[in-house]
Amino acid sequence: MASDRKRQIIEAAAQSFAAFGYKATTMEQIAKLANVGKGTIYTFFKSKEELLDEIVSGLIVEIKAEAELAMDPSLPFFENVHRALYRILEFRQRHQLTAKLLQEVRNIGTAAVQEVLAKLDRAMVEFIRQKIDAAVEKGEIRPCNSEITAFLMLKTYIALIVDWEKDHEPLTKEQIAELFALYFLQGLSK
Amino acid sequence: MASDRKRQIIEAAAQSFAAFGYKATTMEQIAKLANVGKGTIYTFFKSKEELLDEIVSGLIVEIKAEAELAMDPSLPFFENVHRALYRILEFRQRHQLTAKLLQEVRNIGTAAVQEVLAKLDRAMVEFIRQKIDAAVEKGEIRPCNSEITAFLMLKTYIALIVDWEKDHEPLTKEQIAELFALYFLQGLSK
């Protein structure tokens, strides 16, 4: 089946990207791992970049699903956004593929990887933005520029989880939730 | 006079670092520009790194002074912090030396420059932290972890001024002040 071969290729590529990074993975490696000829890859993907892009698109869906799962409709908006953001950042750092891609950008700054991670971040901002819009609609929070707010929320979580650890002891999940509430909640809630 | 020679060297080095970057500047260049022998530099500075470090230390003093100047004791705390942070970020981006060093870190990631810019950021956080502590003392704002708060404020300004422009139209100074007030002020004020 054709779509089965495509899945094999995506699986093999994702596995190799996660283990060796994007640049260090060759199309021949992927072909071998997927048990297909190298040419076959190019019947499904225009280029190596497009293959990476499709993998990351799948990752975005996966992360959104994880974030959605972390939320609970019966809880207040801010608790849910906290859970979603924390889960997203957790995924970003712990998942082999994203962790490797982040490392690759830091260490060698591969352009294609930079692009794809920027896309991932934009998707996360958009995800949060929709939650904010819904909450505004429901009157749970004060109206605001939802895109800037979502953008700042993600930046804040990256700062608290990734950047803060460079010079200090890591903050616990609870501390982060408190800080998030202190700044954003009390700044937004009616 | 000895301190005069030292000043000459610092001046020459700062000028050359700003024009060509840290890595692309040679000690011989600096010596020529300062009208001293290369050996003389090493009677004042242990190494090229230490020379850079001392220049940046001076820069920190200069930026703090600028930030202080931007503030006005008769204005409310948050307006002053906004002015200080905005001025700091403005300096960081417009001043030749800092701009060149930031570019160098982005493009080639020179380790010594990375260190020195991290030190600059830490100094700015510390500067803001003291302002926050003073405001807490005076009862102008609610007590909080001043270091984390200062850290997040700086990160927020960098996000709004530097990162936001990568994908969007720049925000005006007034818009940034409003956003800052929306999140931080209303989250902190009694």
Next chain:
DNA sequence: AATTGACCATATGGACAATTTGGTCATTTG
């Protein structure tokens, strides 16, 4: 005592060859 530039070990960069790699396509295969 302060200053200096010749000097040294090492790092850097350029030139060139060898190898690797992303991508193509004529051929094969089921």
Next chain:
DNA sequence: CAAATGACCAAATTGTCCATATGGTCAATT
């Protein structure tokens, strides 16, 4: 005949010298 393939190619990357440049030292000089 449509899908799959791997030999093949141009371009990029890597490896290897070697010449040069550079950070730092120190004996000679001022």
